[in-house]
Amino acid sequence: MSHQVHICILTTAHPIDDVRVYHKFANAFREAGFRVTWAGPSDPVRQLHSNNPHDIEYRLGPPIRNRIDRLRSSRRIGPIAGKIPKVDVYYAPEPDSAQIALSLAKRNGAKVIFDIHEVFHGALLDRWLFGFQIHLIREHMRQRFSRIAAQCDLVIGVNAAVLSQYSLPNVPKLVVRSCAPSWFAGKEPADVCGSQRNYFSIMHGKSDLARGTLQVIEAAAKSRARIPGLRILMFEPSVRRDDAGYRTLASRISDRDLSEIIDLRATIPMQQMPGVLQSCDAGLIAYGRDLGIESLPNRLFEYMAAGLPVIGPSYAGEIASVIKAEKCGILVDFENPDEIAEAFVQLSDHPEQCREMGRRSRNAFLARHNWESEIRPVIDCIQQWHAPNST
Secondary structure, three states: OOOOOEEEEEOOOOOOOOHHHHHHHHHHHHHOOOEEEEEEEOOOOOOOOOOOOOOOEEEEEOOOOOHHHHHHHHHHHHHHHHOOOOOOEEEEOOHHHHHHHHHHHHHHOOEEEEEEOOOOOOHHHHHHOOOOOOHHHHHHHHHHHHHHHHOOOEEEEOOHHHHOOOOOOOOOEEEOOOOOOHHHHOOOOOOOOOOOOOOEEEEEEEOOHHHOHHHHHHHHHHHHHHOOOEEEEEEOOOOOOOOHHHHHHHHHHHHOOOOOOEEEEOOOOHHHHHHHHOOOOEEEOOOOHHHHOOOOOHHHHHHHHHOOOEEEEOOOHHHHHHHHHHOOEEEEOOOOHHHHHHHHHHHHHOHHHHHHHHHHHHHHHHHHOOHHHHHHHHHHHHHHHOOOOOO
């Protein structure tokens, strides 16, 4: 390369510590030798990284405090991004940030990468419409996002199912799954069903009504008598404790007398997660059909890096294909608490099987499912764009 490539991460919604955008893309860009500037909203809770080993420059606007702020965020972030000089590549993880990036790229000749990491016109839109599924609005938004993506220089999808939702006949495309980085497997693997343990610990992850938490709570109530020392680890949802969703979860835990089984914790930085997973015996991805069918979340690969067997949704094609191919877990209907409970019991009652699934899980992560191998084609593409003999 004739000069240091300058990448602007342009986001209208993602927080400054987002797992995919910060911990994966931003850090990978810097490790590849690119200069990285981040333009996006600030956050009243999250702080800028005091330890910034990758020397990322931040240009932050006002925080997003409500839905109105989110709708206005493109007008807030666009002028900030427009003042960043000599940008070679814009990376945008939302449709509105991609639209801003395309406008700026026309002025300065930069390339635009659009990262489609979920079906924007699907479950995400449903949350904005308060659960009303309106076909005409869905189709209008799908076509609009397809038009935006069709103007970009590279479109990335978190999986093939997500990319297939948008019409992109002549646009370079790459599937870049949200695999965990290799450092996630830097510690010793989890001591799955260890002989010195007097508990059976299952990681659920962030608790959320949309992520199957109520069904997991019901499964815990159904299986507690059959699993000595059952413990379900959950992290608090990203809402205030007086939020209706949080109150619903807390009330259900109390009603089922599960306060000693459900270990509800405050959220932690990503760097601390491997240490927590070392104490677990299995990991859950509890999405129902609305969210799960097209999902391929970070947590699958984090569990694999830690050497945990995974209990995943049988109807989630991308998740199920990994679990089946690597023989590293159990597939169940996460809308059925009885099936979930039986999976808990099966793993608890068969510790050697549980351990073997965990070993296969970690070996598969190290060989095939880590972030460093996943991001390489994107780095290669950017370097080719800016090679000395490129046009």
